[in-house]
Amino acid sequence: IPVEDFDLVIFGGTGDLARRKILPGLFRRYLSGQMPVESRIIGAARSDIDSDGYRTMIKEAILEFGGEESQDSNGLDAFLAQIEYVPIDAKGEGGWVELAELVRNDVVQAFYFSVAPSLFGDLAERLHRHKIASATSRIVVEKPFGRDLESARKLNDVLALHFDEGQIYRIDHYLGKETVQNLMAVRFGNVLFEPLWNNHYVDHIQITVAETVGVGGRGSYYDKSGAMRDMVQNHLMQLLCLIAMEPPSQFGADEVRDEKLKVIRALEPIMPHHIVRGQYENSANGPSYREDAENPRSHTESFVAMKCHISNWRWSGVPFYLRTGKRLKARTSEIAVVFKPLGHSIFEGQEEQQNILAIHLQPNEGIDLQVTIKEPGPGGMRLVNVPLDMTFAEALGDSDVEVTDAYERLIMDVIRGNQTLFMRGDEVEAAWGWTDPIIEGWEARNDVPKTYSAGSSGPDDALMLLHRDGRKWREIK
Numbered sequence: 001i002p003v004e005d006f007d008l009v010i011f012g013g014t015g016d017l018a019r020r021k022i023l024p025g026l027f028r029r030y031l032s033g034q035m036p037v038e039s040r041i042i043g044a045a046r047s048d049i050d051s052d053g054y055r056t057m058i059k060e061a062i063l064e065f066g067g068e069e070s071q072d073s074n075g076l077d078a079f080l081a082q083i084e085y086v087p088i089d090a091k092g093e094g095g096w097v098e099l100a101e102l103v104r105n106d107v108v109q110a111f112y113f114s115v116a117p118s119l120f121g122d123l124a125e126r127l128h129r130h131k132i133a134s135a136t137s138r139i140v141v142e143k144p145f146g147r148d149l150e151s152a153r154k155l156n157d158v159l160a161l162h163f164d165e166g167q168i169y170r171i172d173h174y175l176g177k178e179t180v181q182n183l184m185a186v187r188f189g190n191v192l193f194e195p196l197w198n199n200h201y202v203d204h205i206q207i208t209v210a211e212t213v214g215v216g217g218r219g220s221y222y223d224k225s226g227a228m229r230d231m232v233q234n235h236l237m238q239l240l241c242l243i244a245m246e247p248p249s250q251f252g253a254d255e256v257r258d259e260k261l262k263v264i265r266a267l268e269p270i271m272p273h274h275i276v277r278g279q280y281e282n283s284a285n286g287p288s289y290r291e292d293a294e295n296p297r298s299h300t301e302s303f304v305a306m307k308c309h310i311s312n313w314r315w316s317g318v319p320f321y322l323r324t325g326k327r328l329k330a331r332t333s334e335i336a337v338v339f340k341p342l343g344h345s346i347f348e349g350q351e352e353q354q355n356i357l358a359i360h361l362q363p364n365e366g367i368d369l370q371v372t373i374k375e376p377g378p379g380g381m382r383l384v385n386v387p388l389d390m391t392f393a394e395a396l397g398d399s400d401v402e403v404t405d406a407y408e409r410l411i412m413d414v415i416r417g418n419q420t421l422f423m424r425g426d427e428v429e430a431a432w433g434w435t436d437p438i439i440e441g442w443e444a445r446n447d448v449p450k451t452y453s454a455g456s457s458g459p460d461d462a463l464m465l466l467h468r469d470g471r472k473w474r475e476i477k
């Protein structure tokens with residue numbers, strides 16, 4: 001179903017994110033018929049090129065990053081015809097009159113701020129002064145949304161001078177991932193799970209976002225950030241919120257975000273011995289973090305593992321183990337809900353098995369439920385744990401599973417005016433409010449991360465975090 005007619009202005013339209021994600025994503029939406037043919041995408045950036053030059057740049061980007069669909073050359077040419085470009089000076093006056101002439105005011109207007117946060121205020125102010133934006137325009141901003149509570153508050157305040165909260169779409173691309181939304185469908189669309197979703201039946205929950213890539217190429221940003229700011233404060237905390245929140249009264253933007261906020265507010269401060277920082281060393285697999293970041297003395301973490309507690313009626317006593325890292329053994333993201341062992345087993349001499357609901361975010365999107373059954377055959381009553389597997393591509397048939405990248409889904413939600421999968425300002429601030437003391441503690445102690453070899457599962461201390469509790473991490477594979 002096509003969305004409403006729109007003009008989307010991408011500030012930072014020549015940047016990496018625009019070329020790798022935003023435009024290839026929009027192209028796929030165009031091919032699927034979701035983008036109305038009158039709609040326009042307007043790149044705006046410092047480069048002094050014209051619309052033809054910009055179209056050539058975007059064509060190359062789509063051919064490089066657009067996957068199979070970019071082979072559709074007629075489709076690509078037709079899509080490019082909907083693209084314009086205006087050279088703009090975010091801090092000066094150049095280009096704003098031209099932009100004002102271009103942007104229509106009788107269609108949905110969206111302004112994507114794919115630029116350094118220090119420019120948000122300048123852009124917002126000029127959009128208003130030149131009467132380009134109106135009370136119904138939407139703006140889209142990206143992480144990093146601040147680097148601590150104070151800077152996040154400042155950004156929220158700057159945006160609030162010109163836009164209402166209902167106009168601001170803060171992207172966390174993890175919320176656009178197919179399985180992340182499926183998590184809500186599984187929890188709240190089935191009678192089976194919700195009665196068990198509490199400290200009576202859940203032993204613990206593990207959230208893993210493991211990456212094989214290092215920080216090569218992004219070292220100057222990453223070295224000032226580290227895994228805590230880059231991944232935990234946003235992506236992992238959002239996953240934690242969705243898995244732990246109370247059922248919202250309906251699937252509406254504020255209903256869902258109110259519940260997520262309550263989870264963040266109920267997080268207990270973390271104890272220093274419940275958190276492990278790591279940094280990858282060089283190995284046969286490649287250079288070390290310090291080489292990648294070009295900072296031989298860096299104490300920035302490329303890995304974090306932590307044990308968290310949510311202090312509320314539902315989750316009291318249930319540990320949530322979170323871990324994320326670069327240059328790990330495999331690229332895999334999953335949430336595992338590990339249920340308690342049986343109170344009493346009638347099967348003597350059999351190893352006790354636990355039910356596990358594993359939600360795989362990537363690479364193979366799907367959900368599986370580990371259940372105990374009798375091993376088939378004449379060997380007597382021998383129990384085994386097997387997965388009830390719901391790999392979406394298999395269950396639904398490949399052709400029905402449309403591969404929609406998180407960005408394309410989220411941009412379409414902006415045009416539709418649906419904020420459910422975007423972070424509200426208070427959520428972002430609450431998340432920083434929780435991570436700030438952890439980071440400040442490291443800084444005050446001049447904490448040195450534990451090393452781990454590239455291609456491993458992280459530092460040994462991270463394994464100990466669970467061993468001490470008589471548990472173990474699921475394998476990264």
Ligand code: BG6
Nearest residue numbers: 143173211213230231235333362
């Ligand atoms: C980004 C981080 O937000 O998410 C990156 O800045 C990280 O460091 C990326 O690699 C991971 O996203 P995905 O979708 O590849 O899991």
